[in-house]
Amino acid sequence: MNPMITDLQVTRERISSGLSSATRELETCIAIAGSTKCEHAFVRTMFDSARHTAASRGVHQLPLAGLAVSVKDLFDIAGQTTAAGSIVLANAPPAARDSVAVARLRAAGASLMGRTQMVEFAFSGVGINPHYGTPMAWDGRYGASVGSDHEARIPGGSSSGAAVSVATGAAFIGLGSDTGGSIRIPAACNGIVGFKSTARLVPTTGSVPLSNTLDTVCAVTRSVRDAVSAHEILAARRVTRSPAPLSTYRFAVPQTMMLDGLDLAVARAFERTLTALRRAGAQVESVELKELGELATMQAKGGFPAIESFTWHRRLLERHADQYDPRVMARIANAAGMLACDYLELLRSRSDWISRVAQGLRGFDAALSPTVPILAPPLANVAPGIERDAEFFRINGMLLRNTGVVNMLDGCAISIPCHQRGELPTGLMLWHAALRDDSVLNSALLAEEVLLDR
Secondary structure (H helix, E strand, C coil): CCCCCCCHHHHHHHHHCCCCCHHHHHHHHHHHHCCHHHCCCEEEECHHHHHHHHCCCCHHHCCCCCCEEEEECCECCCCCCCCCCCCCCCCCCCCCCCCHHHHHHHHCCCEEEEEECCCHHHCCCCCCCCCCCCCCCEECCCCEECCCCCCCECCCCCCHHHHHHHHHCCCCEEEEEECCCCCHHHHHHCCCEEEECCHHHCCCCCECCCCCCCCEEEEEECCHHHHHHHHHHHHCCCCCCCCCCHHHCEEEEECCCCCCCCCHHHHHHHHHHHHHHHHCCCEEEEECCHHHHHHHHHCCCCHHHHHHHHHHHHHHHHHHHHHCCHHHHHHHHHHHHCCHHHHHHHHHHHHHHHHHHHHHCCCCCEEEEECCCCCCCEHHHCCCCHHHHHHHHHHHHHHHHHHHHHHHCCCEEEEEECCCCCCCCCEEEEEECCCCHHHHHHHHHHHHHHHHCC
């Protein structure tokens, strides 16, 4: 492992060998969570209950060993209100029970640090929250603030606080969600790992929905092997590990859309990464995959997030429209004119599209693309304000473009950092069709090893 990365696995080994303890590690995380590094990353902390868990008898024998885990403000925690980053739900009744994801993390020995900041109702890839503040990006790979000039940059969203909590070292796992890239975008912006599993593998029960069709419960972590552990807990399944060397792996590099309009720094990091993988023995092949060019037309009337969120929010909008983030409300309201026949046609065309894209990826272990085509822009460029709305929506569209492909595919994907020291964080996305999760994770384990050894 890179010496900058002290991940869950390393820390568990330190605890098992007696070199550390869950309570000692937790206090380190609490100190970071309360520092300026995590400003606006948490909307509510749970330090006392976390301390109780870490000190519990036998917790060190559980998979998470009493170590710190953060929870996106989208998931129910028994006795707490789930506001989903909004003021509309701020006074809603507290949850009667934990969401399935939170319950599984607790059972695995997680010390829950608190609820993390997010985009209101998870409807943006930028990461801004005008109600409660926005955390700034942090480079988790090299343990530094993002940007040589220390100019605050967007954290990516919608799981903004989850990513910052992990990147700064306040948590080992950040529970979040991914509907169009909400785990992978902030992972790329913060130099950490974000794995989006096949959606059906983890129940969404106990979370506020954005799109019932696309929502995925997943997590950000400090390493790929931690992503494997987090997925096994959340999905209640074992990942089948492969001993095959990298030379047996075949990767596709789609040329359609995914490489358009790259920032120069992103293009350089991606090409450098492909070169490193080839030198390590991987088979890396360019493919057209022209079907990706159909997505814009397919989703021209708003797509699943717009119509499905409008269905959930329309009664709330009738009473509380003035309390919504205007940028979020605008995206939800886009679906007001979408007809039932439009929605049914979207379902039909998606099914056909999935079959054709999956066929194009047949024979490959994973596809490779930049996670996002641009570097995280300065926060000031997209801060709330009508004069910046056009730039906000342009950047939001760019951030979601590559990651959203995988959600429409009903697939799985992981973002791993591929930048070097002194560069702004950039992510490599490894992805595939539905239920190819183990292939993607095994590919990422090998790719991470190559990138960390550079």
